[in-house]
Amino acid sequence: MLDVCLALVSALECGAEGIPFARDAGVPVSVGVVFGLLAGSVLVLRRRWPIAVVLVAVAITPAQMGFLMGVVGLYTLAAAELPRRVIGALAGMSLVGTLIVTFVRVRQDMDRGDWTLGDWFLPFAAIATSLGLTAPPVLLGLYVGARRRLMESLRERADSLERELQLLAERAEERAEWARNEERTRIAREMHDVVAHRVSLMVVHAAALQAVARKDPEKAVRNAALVGDMGRQALTELREMLGVLRSSERPVSRGVPLAAVGAAAAAAASRAEVAGAAVAAVSEGPGLSALEELIGQSAAAGMVVDLSVEGEARSYPPEVEQTAYRVVQEALTNVHKHAAGAKTHVRVAHRGSEIAMQVENEPPPEPASAEAAGLPSGGNGLVGMKERVVELGGVFVSGPTEAGGFRVSAVIPAP
Incomplete structure (x- = not known):
């Protein structure tokens, strides 16, 4: 118009x-x-x-x-x-x-x-008129054009920043989802390690308690005390993990309000940090110093188990010690489930830049199964052990031996 x-x-x-x-x-x-x-x-x-x-x-x-x-x-x-x-x-x-x-x-x-007028007026009038009709519109047009291009450039830059923020938000959401998945996997492993081992020993002791309740009351009392101790230990560890989960659900404080896209990125990043903190907290657990107590619990349940340590013991990072402990714990749990009564050998070797552990059981005196012992098996124990070791850059091998037993071996780098 x-x-x-x-x-x-x-x-x-x-x-x-x-x-x-x-x-x-x-x-x-x-x-x-x-x-x-x-x-x-x-x-x-x-x-x-x-x-x-x-x-x-x-x-x-x-x-x-x-x-x-x-x-x-x-x-x-x-x-x-x-x-x-x-x-x-x-x-x-x-x-x-x-x-x-x-x-x-x-x-x-x-x-x-x-x-x-004089002769001076002729060139003055010609120059003034031509400049007056030409210069102002040209200068004004150049200014408006430059301002328009500047505004378009700023708008494109704003759109580009919005796209980058959107991409950052998507990546932060992906990282948060990855952290949540890692947290769920880690918690599942912890729950399996705690519940499976403790409850398996409790079932073994309960069966022994049932068998000797009338014949040997003193031994029955000792077995009952062991069952109670193991149950309390399992409850304590479960409460610690649940406490970590509850503390990780607290809202994270934020500072200056961001734009809609920036807020999404910040929220996703904060969820990733919370998930990572929860994973780190849940990762705290028993270490190599508790191996003798662990083996003593299995021995109290009737397992013939010996422990041999090679090399000079030293301190390791918490995640290395916990992984080594959980490997031995899960291997002993599997012996209780699948080879009750089999003699078991636990070997730990402290090397220069790594720590190695091996749990090998001989064939059981009588063929047994987890179902026969009343112990359910979900098949997640070996998977969880391998995941723990591989996450630390180690090597995990498991399988039957030529003699008819089963061997679990793991090597974890520990510079």
Whole structure:
């Protein structure tokens, strides 16, 4: 609508200026008016073809037409996305054309005696008029064009930052989901280690208690005491893990409020940190110093087990000691489940840059199974042991021996 209104005003202006042009050119007035209307209406194309509008304005400058079209055309040309040399060339053509026409017209008026000013007025009027009709629209168009490009650049940058924040939020959510999965897996392993071992020993002692309750009351009392101790230990460890889980669910404080996308990224990152903290906290557990107590519990349950240690014992990182302990614990639990009564050998070797452990049981005196002993088996023990060892960069091997027993071996790097 703006272009149509400007073109209408330009056509009326050029049509009015076509009357004196027709008289000077010796043509019918109607021809001059129609010519002016057609020339002025070209301004409606200023956004699509600004070069054509400026050329038309320069072409009708000798007829003293199209002042509005020239000004608006130069402004549109300077604000458009065109090479600077094209803008400079067309602005120079308009400047020179306006300068020449103004110079000739003022000279003719002075020769006719209309103006009685000095000779200085002629160049002054020509230069001032040409600059006044050319420089302001060109400078204003250059400023508006530069500002428009700056705003577009800022908008593109804002869009790019928003996309980057969205990508960061997605990545943070992925990391949080990965951390949650790792946390669930780690907690599942911890629960399995605690519950499976303690409860397996409790079942073994309960069976022994049932068998000797009438024959040997003193031994039955000792077995009952052991069952109670193991149950209390299992409950204590379970309470510790549940306490860690409850503390990890506390809300994380945030500082300055972010934008919607930034807030999503911050929330996802905080969830990942909370999950990682929970995993680290749950990872705290017994170490190598508790191996003798662990083997003593199995021996109290009727298992014939011996422990041999090679090399000089030293302190290891908590995750290494706990993994070594859990491997031995789960291996002994499997012996209780699948090879009750089998003699078992536990070997621990302290080497220069690693620690190795091996649990091997001989064939049981009588073939037994977990189902026969009343101990369910989910098949997750060996998987959990392997996951623990591999996470630390170690090697885990398990399988039956040639003699009919079963062997579990693990080597964990401990620089």
